[in-house]
Amino acid sequence: MRTETGQVFKLKDYRPTDFVVERIDLTFELDPTQTRVVSRISLQRRDGVAADAELVFDGDELSLEGLQLDGRDIDPALYTATPDTLTIRELPASVPFEITVTTVISPQTNTQLMGLYRTNGVYCTQCEAQGFRRITYFYDRPDVLAVYSVTIIARKSETRYLLSNGNLVSSGSLDEGRHCATWFDPHPKPSYLFALVGGDLGLIEDSFTTMSGREVALKIYVEHGKENRAGYAMDALKRSMKWDEEVYGLEYDLDIFQIVAVSDFNMGAMENKGLNVFNDKYVLADPETATDADYANIEAIIAHEYFHNWTGNRITCRDWFQLCLKEGLTVYRDHTFSADQRSAPVKRIAEIRLLKAHQFPEDAGPLAHPVRPETYREINNFYTATVYEKGSEVVRMIRTILGAEDFRKGMDLYFERHDGDAATIEDFLACFAEASGRDLRQFALWYSQAGTPSVSVSTDWNEAGHTFKVTLEQSLAATPGQPRKALMHIPLAYGLILPDGSEFAGQPSGNDAENGVFHLTRRKQSFTFTGVPERPVLSINRGFSAPVTIAMEQSAADLAHIARHDSDGVARWQALNEQATRYLVEASKLCRDGRNLPSAQKLAEILVATASDESLEPAFRAQALALPAESDIAREIGSNIDPDSIHAARNAVLSEVARFGADVFARLAGAAPEGAYSPSAEDAGKRALAGAALAYAAIADGGPGRAMAAFDAADNMTVLSQALQVLTQSFPAAAETADALTAFRTRFSGDPLALDKWYAIQAMMPGKTTWRRVEELLDSPDFDRSNPNRVRSLIGGFSAGNPTGFNVASGDGYRLLAREVIDIDKRNPQLAARLLTAMRSWRSLEAGRQEQARLALVSIREAANLSPDVSDIVDRMLDG
Template sequence: MSDSSSHQDSASQEQAPQQEVQVHYRSDYRPYPYDIESVYLAFDLAPNATVVDTTLTIQRKADVASNEPLRLDGVDLELLSIAIDGEELGQEGYRSFDDGLEVLNPPKRFTLTTKVKISPDTNTSLEGLYLSSGKYCTQCEAEGFRKITFYPDRPDVMSTFTVRIEADAEQFPHLLSNGNRIEHGDLETGKHFAVWEDPFKKPSYLFALCAGDYDLLTSSFTTMTGRDVRLEIYVDKGKLDQCHHAMESLKKAMKWDEEVFGLEYDLDIYMIVAVGDFNMGAMENKGLNIFNTKYVLASQDTATDTDFIDVEAVIGHEYFHNWTGNRVTCRDWFQLSLKEGLTVFRDQEFTADQTDHGVKRIEDVKVIRSHQFAEDAGPMAHPIRPDSYIEMNNFYTVTVYNKGAEIIRMYQTLLGRDGFKRGLDVYFERHDGQAVTCEDFVRAMEDANHYDLKQFRRWYSQAGTPEVEVTSQYEADKRQLRLHLKQSCPATPGQEEKEPFHIPVKIGLIDELGNDIELKALPVSESDARVEGDIVHLMAGEQSVTFDEVPEKHIPSILRGFSAPVKLRYDYSLSDLIFLFAHDSDSFNRWQAGQELFSRVIFDLCEQLSDGIELSFDESVINAAKNLLDDSGLDGQFKSLALTIPGVSTLIEQVDSINIDHLITARQFLKRRLAEELELDWLLHYQTNHHIGDFEQDKGSVAKRAIAGTCLCYLMALEKDDAYQLALKQLNNANNMTDASTALQLIVHSNYSEKMKVAEAFYQKWQNEELVVNKWLAIMATDPSDETIDRIESLLDHPSFELKNPNKVRSLIGAFTGANPSQFHRADGRGYEYLARQIKALYAINPQVSARLTGAFNRWRKFDSERQLKMQQQLQEILSMPELSKDVYEIASKALK
């Protein structure tokens, strides 16, 4: 393969255009000098002139100087009045800034009242209070509350909230906020009001308000202590039939959290509102969760099996936040992983218990390898507890969330399930009702288990993906196997040198019959790694471990269950990988053996393309795939995952630089050969598993649809009319969206001459179902054919697309950049130009979404010199835009450093 990483073009030496930005540092944290004892908010809702009256009861802390000003955050607010204890403040009593105000010389204890005017109708950022599709909605995490009223908008300021909402009764019959509704009624003006009281102290980021005309699904849940909780899900008119799965998922989550962690819900009501225009996936506001419709609405006609699982998982995630995020929250935003890493781990465990543990583990690791490893190796690399940021929204990342969850999982690996539960119990006992730090969590785990986690703390402070290289030495006369483990971690921005991590490496040994060998660790020297059961504790740069009574014919199975978020290097032979692919008892490592097998073939093919020789690979790989496909003891979902070739984004992260054209060609060649050699096998298993009867959502039916879809995918790779007709038949006869969308994608991504007619017919059928239309947009955007770039240009003006809607942007533009490598990385640069134009069009409308899109350029150094130059040019153009949002500036400027 050609090496482009060492090529330096003159453009890469250019300084990124500088912009005045404030960098926030974790080390600068200071406690807020005042206690906000209570908050009263009164909203008079109007599209362009909502008035917010705020009353704060404030007490200066005992150790604070009497002349300490009261600093309040506020953005895009028109201040109408401000008073202390009922007396208006003159200009000499406060100072105004672009991002807030300071009250000068306030008394020790006082009541501050402010009146502001805001315009929800023009708030396209979808942060703070906004009006969208005729409904009011809020999104306050991380720093959106400052767009609603003047307030210390930081997570360590916690207070009780009482909220009064007033609005037109006919247009907005439902007026919702956190906590319990304590009063409501009609007003003479044609308006009505509702008053909500949340008895639990919370930070401002957990405030929520919704107002609109919804359909409502109600139910109830009886907690483990016998309390009845009213459950309510609010959805757009006509969508009530699509939220029953969400309601059942909520009940499952509440029951699971009681049974597994002993955690009970604490309010009398739990509400969910589904919103079509939403930056996030969902938000855990106390008692009033606000969800993207994508994670609430689901029916067999409109949602895939993956959608059903995702709805259940996200419903669970937000519910689990009630304890891990709301009852115990973050001191500052650098501690975000404290709540998100922990809660992602909890939702992963919940989903695994509802589905299949092995399949779920593989799905989670795929996210780490394809996205988080890339982030760790790129310009935005950061530890799960960052040390600095320009825009906090840019740090809602796969590192903070998903790698954070892996760190939590390692606690459970080190301490055992019971030990982990003990640590959580201590954490809640100590910190319920507090805003705390990651360090507080570590101490709870240490103290509950009398376990030294000093070295383990480095996972919080060091960025990058550790690499673990393992070599083996077998002494036949002693029947002993010695494994030598060596860890390293590449330099990342701001961290050239790394100290050794505490890495739990789960080990297995397999004999020639495919059976696990009992592990008998044999201490040889004091420097050897500690072994507990099947866990080898790698704690130094290099350590060894010896196993006794190991038969001569054996194969190590290393890093079982992906026991740590690291890259493993072990020199498996081709036959070793094939054996593990057939026999490893660990689901993850069995899948991993196949992925490494396919990856090795692809990179060998890339070498052959570079050398200009005829493409070929070992036929035993095909036999390995056939044997796994034919294994009747395996779950269909596992088979589907195991027989799916690694994606381009995952493959790219395995090498320092890549010829993207060769990589795509090599991957297609492998897929085509597997399709050709196993054509009859794919057809047989498709016919066996494809079901045209009544729709079922049980585990077995989901598994059958998964493997049937994979078989059809390989058959379509043959580009034969028989396969096209099979896919068309599946599409036309489908009684569920899994079968329909699978068939549509395979048709649109094929060379079938009538594919655009098929796509148009699908759109016409589903044009009134927004979530299905979003699937259609993503399928159109990820077609690998050369016509796609023109097609997605025209789709910007299509009735199905709206630039102000984040779901639409993610479905069209995000899918194109993230899942269509052949067209995004076109040699002519049109893919890069397309993305840059959309970022320029979007950054003033929605800075958060445009910043996410900008991240697609982060890995430009991986590619050949021509593509590097083209991506750098687009980044420079983005940075030259007037009044560029700090969200986009941070991503683009760091990419060029």
Template sequence: MKNRDEIKAIQLSDYRQPSYWARKVCLTIDLDPDHTTVHSRVEYEHNPGHDHSLKLDGKDLRLTSLKIDGKTKPLDSFFHDAEHLHLDDLPERFSLEIATDLCPKNNTALEGLYLSRGAFFTQCEAQGFRRFTYYLDRPDVMAEFETIIRANKAEYPVLLSNGNLMEEHVLPDGRHEVRWHDPFPKPCYLFALVAGDLGHRNDTYITKSGRTIGLHIYVEKENLAKCSFAFTAIQKSMKWDEETYGLEYDLDRFMIVAVNDFNMGAMENKGLNIFNSKYVLASPETATDKDYENILGIIGHEYFHNWSGNRVTLRDWFQLSLKEGLTVFRDQQFSAHHGSEAVKRILDVRRLRDHQFPEDDGPMSHSVRPESYIEINNFYTATVYEKGAEIVRMYYSLLGKDLYHKAMTEYFRRFDGQAVTVEDMIKVIEETTGRKLDQFKLWYQQAGTPTLQVSRSVSPDGVTLTIKQEQPDTPGQTHKKPLLIPFRVAFLGVDQKALTSTINGRSQHEHLLEITEREQSFAFTGISSNAIPSLLRGFTAPVRLKTQTTQNELLISLAAETDSFNKYEAAQTLAEHMIGKAELPREYVEAFRSLLKTPEKDPYLSSLTLQTPTVDTLLNSQESIDIDRLYQDHKRYLNQLATAVAPDLQATYKTLKNADAAAMDQASSARRELRNTCLGLLAATESPEALALVKTHFREAKTMTDSIAALILIASSTDSERNVFLKDFYTKWHHDPLVIDKWFAAQAGSNHPDVLQHVQALVKHRDFDMYNPNRVYSVFRSFAKGNPFGFHHPSGAGYALVSDYVIKIDRTNSQVAAKLAGLLSRYQKFDAVRQGLMITNLKRISEHGPLSSDVYEVVSKSLLETPKS
């Protein structure tokens, strides 16, 4: 914890190379929960043009000895404290040996070396290695690592680190020792260590060049049977990256370890990926179809980092999106390849709008490459990841598939083994493709979500679209420049036929426009004046769109749209128009009914098109909110719609019931998705028959997908048997932490009228663990996102509960606390009473003693916002 006057912002403009480069690191670690010793020997080489002093990073360390070129230095002969170590008058090259003591058992921050369920784990990104030993903890310092680990063999039979296993042997005192060597230079944030009594399964993969790679997964022994799908995901990832990007794995083995207590989703440590267990462990009985999708995508993401992040890494943390944005785009491509491209695009955009757009609108708004930060952990954000991926997708759209891959091939070739910047990537793209990207660079520099206003004028020759782009003011940024925005467009006829239009001498159904000015007009000929524009097809840019599209045109688009995303968009836009109406128009109900009667070939795509906007989604899309009215309007809309089409929902549900309910293939998963969407809409009728169907669905469920879908609906009901079903589920699964996370989430995110009281009770439950990030998020994130009306209760009790836990958790895990604090940051949308209550709780956090820099940054920036009247 730091006092406020000790918390300083880090500036991109302050970047300087270090005075010395680390070339080789040799670590010897003697593990003990209370008293671990770390001996590091680092070979340093002077960086010409810099002074001969060295400032090393450390945190919560006890220094016991230091040697330079084998000569011991008295500890009082140089400056050191808990966070830094300074050395002066150093030679051109030297070996520095440092011994430190640490207590992993007391490390609740889950950064550096810590204990989880009796096993040792590390998390070093972004700045966790400084909790391990004094070192240049920055990504541009890349060194070869050798790691020796010693521990009691009976207690910790598995000892893992990066690279290849070189040797292992038993020591005379009941301990054993292993030596690992990673031949590829890496920054210290990619260092990893795992030690424990873990179960182990292995497999192999043959690379395109014929090398055999050992695949190893380590988990708690009782979870060994849940690793099969993770192996499939690894093998698919390796094969896809070879075939799509020409990138082959480089070490002799690839390892994954699953851990329950983990701040992130997963970590791409070189050769030793450490995962939150929910992204590794899966069986049909315990994991949902969405869990399987996430496991495939996240294992792919971490594996793809082997090149986009590890072999080519970052100069500094401001360049974070250089690895994360690119790798998210790569994992999106991978998941689309192994599933449905249309479904994946809709899910990705929905995630962007639900998480990144609100971030752009709030006090933590920042550019994809920010100019400054107080705490780097706060910038592992949807902007850096998801918006960063959209930037790469725009490259792909502007360049085309072939030129994009030509540029990426050169990027990985040119910068292999280097720490680079956004400018380095852009330069490669420009040189490889011959395209200048000066204006496109603004996407990295300007914060906020652009809005495109599209108007149209007609003539006997066709239709002219006029597009205006607007850039919103964001904290610290005003008067922004126009962006280069790729914009796909096509036209539909009122007879529901796809049209061919002509612009700039090119006649085709779909055109890619490039918007570069604040206002531009595009004239299309060869179409009638009443042609309906299909705009921003495939969501080609991360923007908001304002159009003159009428309700009738939306209904035609819903029936005739040739772009899957825009068909989904038409359904969502129509639903938003309907919410708040006293009665639903007949033509809207009939259009919705027709979606049920003429489903897509892919039931998953049909399901997404039928799903209506959530209250949270509506909150994110509106500038000011009457939450009380919105909640009632949304509830009435769902009830009216579901009641009107109930027979069709029942017919579709029954048809899908005949499918193989337990199969885990893609087709079966898609059928379950559509079936559960129908079930959820039927539950909105609040009829006794619908509730009985939900209960039957739960009792007959053969997969966790169906079980949890029904449990969520039961948790939202006021039925007398509600608590019986919840108790039975808990009794059956209390031994499985990941399933019990779902149990907590189902209740915390329910639409039950007493959800606030339920959440207040859940945090007192014996299985609620505020030291476990998964459990904390299963309650608080589910509550705030799943039932905004409950979270924004007019009493302010929801805000008070969150602020209580921000204060409590900040003492032990500042990263988790900062994420909870963010739930209170976007108060401007609400009425004056709720704004005041959220501000009061933010101030209460701010005034509660020393805060971590993580929480301080979120709270202080939130309080800088001006309340709206």
């Protein structure tokens, strides 16, 4: 494990390598503990580089077994090899040459799951961001693009399939016990996109005919016996390939596209060129074991990794500071794909919820960083909501500013100009500026400034003059390392809704608004509409056109008007959500002070009316019924947070809404689609509404009977898990809840992904002693600390998904997480660091909890031999 924690990498220090790599030929002789790797690398000195320049390759826990120059052993006096670097001196000055590096590694004992490791008998790689250096010494950086040839040799008895990037060149037997396969990828790629898989796996196959008429073989490899659960992933892949052709004109470029699903994986999936490796939770699905959300995630992540073929692979990032160039852009692409496949407003609402739940707190805490950071200590810690989700929002804003036509022109120019390049944000933005003629220099600040901008909004209605004036003012708070911020270009979509529900079509004066969008580029700007017949209601930031907070004194009546009449579905939901948030924030404060809560009847009325409105799609009604989460309420309160008061206030509102709409909820709870299960968006929406209604109906009943009946009658995992969550959230101490948990575990004892749900549901049970239940589950026979999915389901579910149970005043939740982070860090630093980010908002808690959290963080920092991953996170949390 690397322990050098002090090095800081800076964007301004970038420079290209002294030597250019043209080709790398790899040979693997697979063995659980003695895998031999021979790497033949063709290089030449870059023009202008000094004749005495040294070649310095990256390594990580490597041991050099052999080193040759043009086929001859190199004098040991001319190189220095450590576990982390290989430095070679006195290399040819002007001609291409070949370096051959031999290493021996142990996949079986590689618990970091980075580089080449072995899981359930399958050899597998994960090389992003810096895992290739755990395989062999090399320039392990994204701007070194080379053509790869890979030969894999292994025992037939343990590796039915031998897979790598590109197209299969040859395969066959070497001798009675061994076989081999050679793969060639004609597209130059960086080392982080290298992939190798070897194992005895099940396979499903299909094909896709591209728009130019080429037939591409499609293969998905899974554990034996799970082939029937990979069909939806295959269907999603084919739809993704078709969509990318139709929307962006992008065609797949190899003869074969392969996906391998493994159970031990640090990430969701990896876009290795032609050979995607997936966490099996994002491939495997059937009605009995997967929820509607699982199906939607599979669809989105299959698409995301496929779309990387162009936005990430064909065009990669010059350095890791440009990570958002591939991730934020590709998230935007998968978001728009899912919006086309499903309900666009409902998909957008889910994106907003995710952004506010994860990225806004990141922006507001010690882990805040720009979409493109300028420094980092450990790149693995920058695979964040800011890079991914906010990075996607920035691309969305470019489309909002330019319009669909110029956005497509900019994307076309980007693909044409930078195919085969390692590009930068500047390269990306230049394409849109050139294609549209727009100046995007101020907009580029979205990539370099951290924090969530705030926009205050005021309106002035002049009845006599029939004018309506909108005034906007932007501000951006200081964040770590950025005490002062420049003014941003913030595009805010808007509408003026008249009393009859129609929309005023007139445009404001000036040039700072176009096509229903205010362009806020100065500190304060005003927009005046003339000829407005009656006082309108302003709908602002429609579709969440900019990832900002809006400060606006808007009456409950105006919000209700938006919720009833706005033509933008997302704006309707935002108006409903704003009403609920306002009430819950005030109720939480009253709860904390021991005062009585005001009636929530008006809120209940509009929620029940929305739930009953058959003109609205069921999925939208389900989203409307989902009250802001406890973490959302805490974020709005901002400081001196008491999670117990928030929990009590939210439960009180749930109860009042449930009582008010008892008859409606009882009816809707039984309105799930009939017939055989389908993962279609339409049926999923109906089940979502039925599940939301079940939660309210059970509360109105005052007992677990209805939820238990739903659990017993469930014929698919969506309904089963909905019912179990109602039981565990509303009736945690009931005998029926204990019976349901036992029945679930018994039924799915042999299915790891279903058991992950069982652990996660219990991790999020309310109560001040939930941490004790978590500790007991940590010692249960099925809990495997080496499996990231299992760890995330229990420890991550508890620390990141249970604000009340985790943030107990005693500090026991923090101490539990600290112990586990220290322990997991010894095996898997990347997983440990990501778990630790659950404490990113600790400074916003009330004083007693703050101190308990601080002590837990200090205990982590003082632990021996911390990895750079965890050390980086804990230092920023304590010092930021």
